[in-house]
Amino acid sequence: MCPADQTVATNNNDHLVQSEDPEHPANLIPSSVANSTTGDGLPTSIRQGDHIFIAPSGVQKELMQPHNIFVLQWPTPKYPASDRNYIRKPLKLNPSACTPLFLTAFEQGAGCCIHTHSQWAVLVTLLVEREKGPDACFEISNIEQIKGIPRGKGKGMLGFFDTLKIPIIENTAFEEDLTSGLEAAMNKYPDTYAVLVRRHGIYVWGDNTAKAKTQCESLDYIFQLAVEMHKLGLPWVK
């Protein structure tokens, strides 16, 4: 089709990213990225059966194409990066720097992992740090929307009187270096479906793409509400 396009690999399992179905991961990732605004539920990586689809790094969001998508055979070693089982690699591109973070979520059973730079998430991490210190997590209770967040894998959803807790980790110079912090937070909060990154944004995952997107939207709603509550002097935990 476009033999001069140096970003298209040949003889490289291209069929894995070629589908007429707009819901196919290789179409869904670019179309979601192109339409995303910062707080959106952007499915940056999707697991479908034993394949993991990952967006490339450094491609302008409006220009991302299905043939830019990486495919990993799952399960795969997380480290070293050179051992990861790529069964499709676009030429001249690198996979998202978030790849080890996504793999960490997939190890927990996630079907889709989302990363955003939501301003509300960033503000919440700064408010928690100032009000409760660097080790505190974000906590809110008695808000109906927290029913949109799972209580833990296979444990149903949070109730109105429960307290939603989202761990916060410190940011690092390079995105891939967040992995150990993410793993530590997941160990400390084994039921969480999201980890905030101070001054950076959030990682959210779900059992499938639809759930990951809904959970991401619910969390962004909650963070925006929390910032407005703080401006009005209303406490987050009743």
Next chain:
Amino acid sequence: MCPADQTVATNNNDHLVQSEDPEHPANLIPSSVANSTTGDGLPTSIRQGDHIFIAPSGVQKELMQPHNIFVLQWPTPKYPASDRNYIRKPLKLNPSACTPLFLTAFEQGAGCCIHTHSQWAVLVTLLVEREKGPDACFEISNIEQIKGIPRGKGKGMLGFFDTLKIPIIENTAFEEDLTSGLEAAMNKYPDTYAVLVRRHGIYVWGDNTAKAKTQCESLDYIFQLAVEMHKLGLPWVK
């Protein structure tokens, strides 16, 4: 069409939810849900003649289809739930947990009932509680937009110098348990077309779908304005 789809009932009055008309309730509910953002006027339940159309619970908003819509014969007993006259029930789905709340509005003569989690509505319920106590309702006057809210059934619209009053009820762990609070609020405020739910959102209804949507939009405008007025130290009642 899709015989393998387990959510499609057969021999189940499917014709009630099959229409080419985008304004038919079975099309309007899914399309409005899919396009909704949190503060939107989302027609969650519509009465058309002696049929009430109700959205299912637990279906991702982008994935809701006309064949997921429940149809009740109206009038119907409100309790026990098992006595409600469903003339169409999608397989493997449950009707919205708001169903008894919608029926309460339909008993008042509503043609459409809307439920949102508007952040402005939530913030208003918290500000009223802090400033005026848990039993107070939301009150605002001398704002042109309150002319978009009826004075009561068959009583015309509120005037600029009138005071709009919207009752606020406390939230409950389960949505269906809001019904008695909603009924009590309706008895105390028989002219109201809306009830706020603390830390949750709002129920708005109207004589028909267009009116319910317009009233919901007017109320969301008023709540957002009220929150901004509070930030700027401007009182809600002149």
Next chain:
Amino acid sequence: MCPADQTVATNNNDHLVQSEDPEHPANLIPSSVANSTTGDGLPTSIRQGDHIFIAPSGVQKELMQPHNIFVLQWPTPKYPASDRNYIRKPLKLNPSACTPLFLTAFEQGAGCCIHTHSQWAVLVTLLVEREKGPDACFEISNIEQIKGIPRGKGKGMLGFFDTLKIPIIENTAFEEDLTSGLEAAMNKYPDTYAVLVRRHGIYVWGDNTAKAKTQCESLDYIFQLAVEMHKLGLPWVK
């Protein structure tokens, strides 16, 4: 086409509102209304040659059709309302309650008049009243965007170092009763292209439809900026 539609007049100069051109006033008014959000530049009334096109009152914004549009022969007496020269009147509808206000703008040479309930406009009227009293106008200077507002009819646009002044009138119970206040404000501020209405919104006009919309957008930008400046303790006039 739809003979049963009671809102369609026959033998009533219907050709005046029938056009394939989306920019024809009878198409532009309904399409703009349907797409409007509160702060938008909504061309509620348009003069084209010696015809004035006016939206009806009481029609849901999504449902307004070209055949709902009123047409007046221009010039026309403003009072009494019964003397106005309607050359097209939809059956069972009334013209917008703003009609005398629009006619006042057309008497000043306007080609299009817009009315919005912008929340930023409402907040600005309240802040001016509290900070400077009920007789003060809104004033702002040294903001690039004020270059989007004319200095007066045939006098070019305001400069960066000029002070934009928009008069504010008190609201009334009925919209048509705003006319005398609007006229008084226009007499006191003969160069203004807009009048704010306290706790209500704004009337903006322009030499033609494009200019009226641009001026309305510029003013809404300025009002939003002014509210944010006030929150941050930044004065409006340098």
Next chain:
Amino acid sequence: MCPADQTVATNNNDHLVQSEDPEHPANLIPSSVANSTTGDGLPTSIRQGDHIFIAPSGVQKELMQPHNIFVLQWPTPKYPASDRNYIRKPLKLNPSACTPLFLTAFEQGAGCCIHTHSQWAVLVTLLVEREKGPDACFEISNIEQIKGIPRGKGKGMLGFFDTLKIPIIENTAFEEDLTSGLEAAMNKYPDTYAVLVRRHGIYVWGDNTAKAKTQCESLDYIFQLAVEMHKLGLPWVK
């Protein structure tokens, strides 16, 4: 095609602005302008090879057409304006008053230059002036999104622990008079890809159109975040 349109020049290299490709500069500038809201990444001027495409001044944004676009042969003298090598000039139109500012960016190697009136940018210039004085630049650090801004031409992107610095110049009565201030700021901050203009907005450029738009969006994100941080009492530099 439309010989009566007085804004279309004939015998005037019209082929330079006629293309079926929506990404051609002569199509991209009008379509971006039409879709822009104030904070958007609006590609006001684009260099493609030895041609520079420039929008006209005084054309309503919805009405701008490819045949309204000016084309300069590059390189071109910046002053006097009469010496600039226009190889295509629409009749009865003038090029954007920003033209000398764009040429200044192109002299630095830019491929696309964007100008916006973002309210967040305006507020940031006012906050910097009040908090740090008229000569201070905007500074922020330890925010992930600053990785979207280059460290300088050919120097890669800023890191998380770096401090982003954007110079601020004072506004002038006429846009073209900003040129000397812009040049002085570029000399003082040779690595910057943007200059804020107090009470006015921002000029952003990039090596190509996609990069200019991305950088403009990243900066607008950062300015909005900075304003919200200030409201919440959170410092911009850690």
